Amino acid sequence: MLGRTASGLFWMARLLERAENTSRLVEAGFRMALTRSQPGEEEWRSVLVTAGCCDAYLERHDTIEGEKVADFALRDRSNPSSVMSALHAARESARMTRTALTREMWEAINDFWMVARDALKRPPSETDLPEILTLIRQQGAQVRGATTGTMLRNDIYNFVMLGIMFERADNTARILDTKYYVLLPSSASVGSSLDNVQWEMILRSASAERSFHWLNGGNITPRAIADFLIFDTRMPRSLAYCYDTITYQLDWLSRQYCQRLETHDLAASLEASLTATTIESVFENGLHEFLTDFLVRNASLSSQIEKDFRFAE
Amino acid sequence: MRLTVDHTSTYSYETGVSYALQQVRKRPVSLPSQSILSWDLSIDGAHWETSYTDHHGNLVDLIQLESGVTSVSVSVKGEVETHDTSGVMGGHSQLVPLWLYQRYTELTSPAKGLRALAGKFSRYPAQDIGVLHELMAEIAGVVAYQTNETDSHTTAEDALQQGQGVCQDHAHIFIAVARLLGYPARYVSGYLMMTDRVDQDAGHAWAEAWVDGLGWTGFDVSNGISPDARYIQVATGLDYSDAAPIRGLVYGAGRENLVVSIQVQQ
């Protein structure tokens, strides 16, 4: 496989995942705004921070308001991580790697882009927003379905899965880090309804509210939430699950290519440190510090992959 | 005359080269005027990729610089038996049509100065070798031999305007005017043994024009003569860029510095 193709697949998958994650953040923010009486500026700000585009937003807008944030996060082409920007770039990557994709997969991605482009032609009104966000979720599911249902399990698939998992791990870690202070033991002791809302926002942003409640039977504690999103391998957006998949895909590549690279050692050590750590020690050593360290190591592993598999010269 | 050549060009770069490919035209072929007895090319800081004969009949070696190097040297060492043909190189054995040698190139395209110079000779009959000798003398008169005033990108027109230049500029001016006068003309790079010294300052270059009945005939403007047994022809082309000893692409190396050491002796 061409190094450029591996790069295209990896980034296509990352960007598709990013588009979905961004729309999920907007969905969570919108939900929060609905259930509160005051404007919810803080919730929308955390949407922007988690999506990594707060500064860019503030360069263009003076105030943080739901509709403006939704427009910026979904449609604004000057925002490189907006849903439309990410989808456009993902489709370009898909076009570039067209020969590596199944027809079904290419069509699902092309469809995703066309449907989103039509739905987001104009700034979405609050009334239309839920429907549009549902549409985006469905289209994303179709791409995933085509991916798992039609692609050969070879290096093409490996790079797609790696892209998804790196983006996802990055996203989950940032959701937690943006709100880490509401998860600290000190805030748990307060246990106000305000915190409950914050916790729900975290779970919703990671599409985890139903599964969390189902597993924990209504016992909401910050520790349980953090444990779930970091260490629970049953949860497909947890850091542990992502790293499970990342090492699995990398092992595949190593067998297929008959070579073990620096990437493999880095990934193994990151996964090992996730496995060896408990939620207790995370809180002891500082949640924020843990997440910051994870984000850095996640990013450097991603660059090591780009280097080892010759994404560019 | 048996000549030996020992020539090393060393290029040094400000920063490590990230990627570079060079075409090397430093291997002469046997001609009526020269028999190559031995010839070796060696490179340091780069590796040989491939070689072939280009459309002008030159032997070309493609080399790639090692990534990160700050210095590359290309050396040739050889022995050549030369014969004095009074500058007449003879027939045209290549498949290149003669009209191609009447094309103006970037380095030889004429403007006012060259046209005016050609105008001085336009009253002469065509295909007269005497005209070309006069042209050679005329150029030497108006463009003084002077190093460091021009470089390998200087055009014939600019060198003429400047009134000074080196053998490359002399050859370009001669070629451009010869073409204006209707002669196919080409650029030759090679070696000249200056009899008063062993260490030469630089490689040499001169021009050839096609004269009906004689064939390719050499004119060394810088020395005011037609090549004799002290000359070794290495490469030919429409201008310097076709026949340059080394030309290519260098990425990410910063400023380039060249040190040349050439010894030609009997």
Next chain:
Amino acid sequence: MAEGEEIFDEMHGFGEGVRAPYASYGCWFDKTTPSALLKKSRDAQTFFRRTGITFNVYGDAEADERLIPFDLVPRIIGASEWALLVRGIEQRVKAINAFLYDIYHRQEIVRAGRLPERLIRENDAFLPKMIGFDPPGGIYTHIVGIDLVRTGPNEFFVLEDNARTPSGVSYMLENRETMLKMFPELFAQMSVQRVSGYPMALRRSLERSAPHQASGRPTVAILTPGIHNSAYFEHAFLADQMGVELVEGHDLRVVGGRVAMRTTQGYEPIDVLYRRVDDDFLDPLNFRSESMLGVAGIFDVYRAGGITIANAPGTGIADDKAIYSYMPDIVEFYTGQAPLLKNVPTWRCAEADSLSYVLEHLDELVVKEVHGSGGYGMLVGPAASKKEIAAFRKKLEARPSNYIAQPTLALSTVPVLTKAGLSPRHVDLRPFVLVSSDGVEVTPGGLTRVAMKKGSLVVNSSQGGGTKDTWVLKEG
């Protein structure tokens, strides 16, 4: 065309009833309701958009991915008509290849006085760096498209030769796939020759042209300028169908005297490169130095026999329209036979007599730039306004040798489906030809381009033309 001249319709002839190749189709059509067909037509467009078969039109940034209209009435060619064409095409393609070899060697045709030296000397598509080089297998044009037009039952003319980079083969293949999906019953009734073997035939043909250095099965790749090129879809489509890598310039570099592609596991040498990048941009070391689309040193490796470039650099000269006007002489010179396919009569504006004739008859003629393609820079006299003609006259007078002129032929028509039923539209035909050391292979089919506007003679997709599936019937 002259007014009142009769136009040959490939389905209905000169009005004498449905012609033999269309007999079965005609019966089927009569039993089909137009509204059902129109619905299928819309389905086809949706299908094309979803699968991403699009065409970028130069200079049209807004609609960067526009669909070429597809008409679902097939263009049907009988077996004997086709056999006639194939013989003519083979002869012409062999002659083109021999011509290219000759002009990059001794130029015997010029020495013999059969072709003016000026046509090569003044031609930008003539590549001096190719002089004296023998491409692997002696083949310059591995892939050729010959544009044909028809004016009567057995009257075919070559409109132009595409030896540089003929595009459109993906439409031939996709149009057939679409037709098979929409009308399986028709294919069951009629014996239409397959075109689907083309990608593998292309791969085999390229593999056979590998340089001597290749050991084992040669590695073939397609070089594309990238996703923003108008024909990118076709490049990706062919790579996919042939099972070869689709590479861009920055995937390649010279390694070990070969051109190699950067894979996830290191550099892998390529034996045959089907390039869809123009000569000028192919190699920044040897041609345009600012090119970002090419590979530095590929031409050196090529001359050293380390790779096959298909089509060979410098083949574009065969597409030149001034050269075209000499094609009958060229065919005769190299094959020793009279040409089987006719040229459209052509006035070379470089010649004074022709120029004055052309200037007097601008309103009747089609005037084309000798190096132009894609329907750009041409004048269609009968369709042009007085103002357009006057403006063109100035350009023509300023550089006569840049132009040739041809009569507007009474191009044949084939019906297209409209809301009002079938309606005739002018068409041309581009069959696709593969050349290897094993010979010349013409795929039974091709790209039929159709002017979608009634009466229009311009079929170029860049000018709003559409396409049709082309059926070549089997013998008997």
